[in-house]
Amino acid sequence: MLTVTSSIAIPDAELIERFTRADGPGGQHVNRTESAVELRFDVASSPSLPDAVRERLLARGDRRITDAGVLVIQARRFREQARNRDDARDRLAEIIRAATVVAKKRVATKPTRASKERRLAGKTQRSQTKKGRSTKWSAE
Known part of the structure; x- marks a missing residue:
């Protein structure tokens, strides 16, 4: 369960994680372990998100959101799979948290x-x- 705010929590069943080999530092170890994480979250059809938050997320025009409304996060900052997994989940929570804030109306x-x-x-x-x-x- 990924807790975003006090009212929004995303069950693990809605998150799809795929592990791949990461590039970057690590020597021969990088060639053998799948430490990079690709986290997918279907924003368009998630029952965990309130409608207003879903609309703001999809309207952002973020390049990480596919045409089908799936948010894809790549995490390969660390050499350990567990740390990359936590990093991807934290970034997902931060993106959703940012969408919960309603932008102030601009006054001309x-x-x-x-x-x-x-x-x-x-x-x-x-x-x-x-x-x-x-x-x-x-x-x-």
Whole structure:
């Protein structure tokens, strides 16, 4: 059981783990052991996720989510399979936890008159500086 929040827990039956040989450091040991973990979680059809969280997860546009709505996490940071497995589960929990937070609605604002005037004054000043440079060089 993977506990994400106090109200969201994912049973192990919904998680599919596949172990593969990892690249990277480890010498000959890397060629013999399957220490990398590929964790798959079907976001689209999981009964453990609330509908709002599922929709936010699928709407994120994350490249780790397939077209079928399956979240795939690769973990090969460590040399031990158990640590990679824990790492993959922690990352899955963090992704789901991030989707539980509702983004604040953006309120459209307009720049004030003073800020517009400051911007234009700065542009004028910059223009004068550049004009001064060109006349200085052409006079010599």
